[in-house]
Every structure is written in structure tokens, then in C-alpha cells.
Amino acid sequence: MTITTVILDIEGTVCPITFVKTTLFPYFLDKLPETLSQVTFPITSPTTSIEKILASSSFTSSQSAFAHFKQLVDNDVKDPVLKSLQGEVWQLGYSSGEIKAPVYRDSIEFIRRFPSLFIYSSGSIGAQKLLFGHVLDEDKSVDLNGFINGYFDIPAVGYKFESSSYTKILNEIGKAGEEVLFLSDNIAEVDAAIKAGMNSYVVVREGNAPLSESDIASHTIIHSLDELKI
Numbered sequence: 001m002t003i004t005t006v007i008l009d010i011e012g013t014v015c016p017i018t019f020v021k022t023t024l025f026p027y028f029l030d031k032l033p034e035t036l037s038q039v040t041f042p043i044t045s046p047t048t049s050i051e052k053i054l055a056s057s058s059f060t061s062s063q064s065a066f067a068h069f070k071q072l073v074d075n076d077v078k079d080p081v082l083k084s085l086q087g088e089v090w091q092l093g094y095s096s097g098e099i100k101a102p103v104y105r106d107s108i109e110f111i112r113r114f115p116s117l118f119i120y121s122s123g124s125i126g127a128q129k130l131l132f133g134h135v136l137d138e139d140k141s142v143d144l145n146g147f148i149n150g151y152f153d154i155p156a157v158g159y160k161f162e163s164s165s166y167t168k169i170l171n172e173i174g175k176a177g178e179e180v181l182f183l184s185d186n187i188a189e190v191d192a193a194i195k196a197g198m199n200s201y202v203v204v205r206e207g208n209a210p211l212s213e214s215d216i217a218s219h220t221i222i223h224s225l226d227e228l229k230i
């Protein structure tokens with residue numbers, strides 16, 4: 001069956017892992033103390049967006065909250081509360097022009113041309129929209145959100161290494177697995193998507209985690225979205 005719909009991972013697929021590790025994460029940790037200083041701990045009646053995100057946690061001070069989130073960032077834990085908080089903090093950096101997303105040229109062109117396109121990332125939907133809303137295209141910042149049909153994250157459908165998450169996505173977009181292609185740098189995510197009945201390829205980019213010989217032999221590998229004959 002022809003592939004009619006593509007679902008893209010973000011980090012390591014359409015932008016370099018180094019952007020996340022050396023720009024986004026340090027920006028978040030740098031601004032977090034100031035963000036947390038505006039919250040009264042313990043949170044009893046959450047009113048601001050930050051307080052609402054933190055309301056399910058039981059922090060007693062901004063210092064204990066900072067230590068918790070720093071430990072998650074240092075270990076790249078895909079925690080949904082952390083991911084929502086990161087989206088709020090990155091908003092400052094994107095709107096001031098301090099952060100622009102270095103989406104690969106092949107990915108910018110693919111997003112502009114492919115008619116049925118979704119994003120599935122561990123980053124919150126808010127963070128995904130910020131990233132695609134502030135893409136560095138030559139020397140300009142461009143907004144690619146108008147080319148994207150929908151977004152999925154952990155709270156919406158579940159973790160990316162679970163096949164049930166991809167089944168939920170298929171149900172939500174109303175497509176059969178055979179007509180959908182999911183692209184990711186992460187073998188566990190690709191395997192989960194295949195288990196749910198999707199087509200799924202591994203995207204290899206400079207700086208991505210190395211793949212084993214057996215992973216390379218047993219998966220379809222691409223290095224650029226230009227290689228897709230769809």
C-alpha cells in the first residue's frame with residue numbers, strides 16, 4: 001500500500017541532538033531558578049501555568065524542585081512534568097529570539113511539501129509548536145506549524161517505546177498502519193511503531209547514538225528525508 005501519511009520524531013530525526021543537549025537543556029536549567037522563584041511552595045491553590053504543571057508534585061521548596069528537575073535533565077529522563085515545564089521556559093527563549101531551531105534543510109523541505117504530516121515527540125506539544133514556530137531557515141526565523149496536521153506527546157498517547165502509543169495515534173488520525181510511515185533515530189521507537197503495524201525507518205544523523213550491526217541489518221536506514229521516494 002502507498003504511504004499517505006508521515007509521522008516525524010524531532011530530536012535526532014529533523015534536528016540535531018546537539019541542539020537539544022547544548023542549547024535547549026542548558027537554557028532551561030539556566031532560567032529554571034528564576035521561574036521557580038515565582039512559585040510559592042508548597043503549592044496549595046495553583047493559578048499560574050507553572051503552578052498548574054507542578055501541582056501534581058509535592059515539592060516543599062524551589063531548591064528541591066530545581067534539584068529534582070536538574071537530575072531528570074542530566075539523565076535525559078522523558079518525564080511528562082519536566083517536558084511541560086521545559087516548554088514554558090523555552091517560550092521565553094524563542095520569543096526573545098535567543099533560540100532558533102536548526103531543523104535540517106531536507107526536513108524543512110519535506111515538511112513544506114508532504115501533504116499529511118504529524119509529529120510525535122517526547123517534548124510536550126507546546127514545546128513542539130514552539131520549535132516548529134521558530135525554525136532557522138538561512139538567516140530568517142520561519143514558522144512551519146501551518147504545514148503540520150497534528151502533534152502527539154506522552155500525555156496524549158503514551159511513551160514512544162510502547163506499541164500501544166502508535167495504535168492510539170492510528171486510531172486518532174483514522175489511518176491504517178500500512179499507509180503510515182514513522183521516522184525516528186531511536187530503534188526502540190521504530191520497533192514499537194512496526195509492532196503497531198506502521199512502516200518505520202531509522203534516521204541516522206551526525207551525532208546520533210551509534211547503531212549495532214544487527215540493528216542496521218534488520219531495519220531500513222535513511223540519512224536524509226530526501227531519500228524518501230514518496
Ligand SMILES: CSCCC(=O)C(=O)COP(=O)(O)O
Binds near residue numbers: 010011121122123128
Ligand atoms: C520538541 S521538545 C525538544 C526536545 C525534547 O525535549 C525531547 O525530549 C525530544 O525527544 P524526541 O522524542 O523528539 O526524540
Ligand SMILES: [Mg+2]
Binds near residue numbers: 009010011013184185
Ligand atoms: Mg528522537
